[in-house]
Amino acid sequence: MASRQFHAQNVYAVVMRVLARFEFAMGRRLSWGFGSHHLHIAPHAFAQANAYYSRDCQGLYLGYFVGPRGNTVYNCLSHDVIAHEVTHALVDGLRCNYVRPSHPDQAGFHEGFADIVALLSVFGLRDVVEMLLPGAERGAERISIERLTPEALRDCALMGLAEQFGRETTNLRESALRRAGAGEPDAGLLESEACLEPHNRGEVLTAAVLNAFIAIWHRRLQQGWPESGLVPRERVAEEGAEAAEQLLTMAIRAMDYAPVVDVSFRDFLSALLTSDRELLPDDGKYKYRDELRRTFAEWGIEPASERPRSGDTGLKEEAGAWAKPTKQGAIRCDCVHRESLERDPDEVFRFLWENRKTLEVFEDAYTRVESVRPCVRVGPDGFVLHETVSEYIQMIDMPAGDLHKKPLNMTRPRSMPHDTPVRIYGGGVLVFDEFGRLKYHIHKRIDNARRQSERLRYLWESGIRDSQGRYGFSDGAPRGQRFALAHLQRMGRLPEEEVWHV
Numbered sequence: 001m002a003s004r005q006f007h008a009q010n011v012y013a014v015v016m017r018v019l020a021r022f023e024f025a026m027g028r029r030l031s032w033g034f035g036s037h038h039l040h041i042a043p044h045a046f047a048q049a050n051a052y053y054s055r056d057c058q059g060l061y062l063g064y065f066v067g068p069r070g071n072t073v074y075n076c077l078s079h080d081v082i083a084h085e086v087t088h089a090l091v092d093g094l095r096c097n098y099v100r101p102s103h104p105d106q107a108g109f110h111e112g113f114a115d116i117v118a119l120l121s122v123f124g125l126r127d128v129v130e131m132l133l134p135g136a137e138r139g140a141e142r143i144s145i146e147r148l149t150p151e152a153l154r155d156c157a158l159m160g161l162a163e164q165f166g167r168e169t170t171n172l173r174e175s176a177l178r179r180a181g182a183g184e185p186d187a188g189l190l191e192s193e194a195c196l197e198p199h200n201r202g203e204v205l206t207a208a209v210l211n212a213f214i215a216i217w218h219r220r221l222q223q224g225w226p227e228s229g230l231v232p233r234e235r236v237a238e239e240g241a242e243a244a245e246q247l248l249t250m251a252i253r254a255m256d257y258a259p260v261v262d263v264s265f266r267d268f269l270s271a272l273l274t275s276d277r278e279l280l281p282d283d284g285k286y287k288y289r290d291e292l293r294r295t296f297a298e299w300g301i302e303p304a305s306e307r308p309r310s311g312d313t314g315l316k317e318e319a320g321a322w323a324k325p326t327k328q329g330a331i332r333c334d335c336v337h338r339e340s341l342e343r344d345p346d347e348v349f350r351f352l353w354e355n356r357k358t359l360e361v362f363e364d365a366y367t368r369v370e371s372v373r374p375c376v377r378v379g380p381d382g383f384v385l386h387e388t389v390s391e392y393i394q395m396i397d398m399p400a401g402d403l404h405k406k407p408l409n410m411t412r413p414r415s416m417p418h419d420t421p422v423r424i425y426g427g428g429v430l431v432f433d434e435f436g437r438l439k440y441h442i443h444k445r446i447d448n449a450r451r452q453s454e455r456l457r458y459l460w461e462s463g464i465r466d467s468q469g470r471y472g473f474s475d476g477a478p479r480g481q482r483f484a485l486a487h488l489q490r491m492g493r494l495p496e497e498e499v500w501h502v
Contacts, residue, residue, distance in 0.1 A: 007043045007076045014082040015041065018121060022090050025252035027375040033092035034058045043076035051075045053088040060085050080118045087114040097261045101464045103455055105264040108201030115206045116251055123244035129237040132156045142230035150218045185298035204299050205265050209251065211295040216286050217243045246380055247288065250276045256389045257322060259444050260427040262455065266304035269296050273303065273321040279379030293320055322440050330358045331438055338436035341388065345369040348390045362426060362446045365394040386434035393427040394446045410449045413460035423472035424452045
């Protein structure tokens with residue numbers, strides 16, 4: 001397709017479709033991570049097999065290149081590539097700290113989550129899905145039950161879609177979606193050297209979610225088989241679309257329940273389980289949460305939340321979900337106005353500071369409330385939930401030689417000079433109900449010596465520093481090119497140590 005006008009229209013349509021899915025799941029309007037109202041999109045940005053989101057340039061940049069058969073390949077025509085890159089932009093608006101160097105999971109999360117959105121959002125295009133189903137190559141209107149095995153559904157969902165959208169762009173995406181579901185689950189894979197690369201690590205997260213999707217899709221089809229043993233092709237696609245839509249909504253909504261810094265795959269699993277439990281306490285007919293727990297465990301990922309415990313909430317806790325505050329009665333609200341708590345960062349800070357002891361917030365760090373977001377969420381059964389989500393960040397700058405001092409008591413990475421500047425982060429998410437009562441405090445304590453020591457050791461051993469030799473300061477590559485350089489590095493066109501340097 002040579003029409004530049006169509007190229008622009010296609011990119012716009014896919015971006016708006018993904019944005020609409022995010023805003024529906026979140027129950028509010030979303031903001032970009034660069035402070036402006038407009039996301040700029042360049043469908044023909046450069047003659048290169050690459051595509052990326054840039055915060056500093058406030059846009060998406062899609063390349064084009066000559067394919068193996070001599071034809072020009074435009075990434076602006078690939079639903080997969082566009083959805084992947086705009087997801088980076090949306091996640092950056094929701095969690096701007098996820099682009100800062102931290103640990104392998106955080107970099108891998110950006111890539112894995114973008115692939116999850118790219119694949120599951122395609123299932124809204126039911127005509128495309130029908131074309132990829134078993135038997136569609138012969139124009140069959142009905143498909144035999146025997147052909148609708150989990151393996152066959154996986155082949156059509158992963159092999160078919162990856163081939164359909166990425167046949168010419170193998171060098172760019174390297175068929176990540178295909179590889180993510182093709183292998184057998186390996187509980188030790190995340191510990192391997194190969195999984196330190198962000199894309200490879202992200203594929204594990206993608207595989208865990210997509211394996212749950214395949215199992216749920218198959219379970220939906222198993223109910224009410226017709227006596228003839230044949231299932232209408234439209235119904236197979238419809239069941240897949242509904243399963244994908246609910247799982248995609250769960251995944252996007254989980255961003256509000258994920259930590260603001262140092263996110264791990266274990267954190268995301270707990271966020272997934274919590275976000276769905278709030279709207280569907282009994283896990284529904286098809287047991288999405290049970291399936292997610294199972295598939296994540298197959299890849300060695302257990303929830304980050306504590307075991308269920310009794311508290312003064314009066315509610316039963318679910319395994320893997322974040323626990324409700326157990327000291328609800330000790331939380332002070334006498335100096336806080338409920339209506340202001342729904343929109344005013346200063347009011348949220350006042351609440352946080354009044355309850356810093358109860359909420360275990362470190363007092364001797366720079367603390368800032370970054371956002372206050374009222375939400376109106378709608379569940380699968382039509383249940384409407386009103387919440388307010390606030391995020392705060394904490395940070396401390398110091399020379400490495402001071403890490404061992406109280407109250408941090410951190411260990412300095414071996415051979416790191418005492419005068420090396422370092423920055424450590426903490427922070428949390430406060431989720432309030434419609435009456436202004438605290439429902440969740442999902443936080444990473446800045447004075448967690450073990451977590452901070454592991455993070456700094458990873459940065460030191462990986463050589464991830466800024467141009468001034470500081471560790472933990474930089475939020476990426478020069479001129480906001482963090483995602484562009486990560487793609488080039490994976491294709492072997494950039495040395496690994498240059499990805500984070502500025």
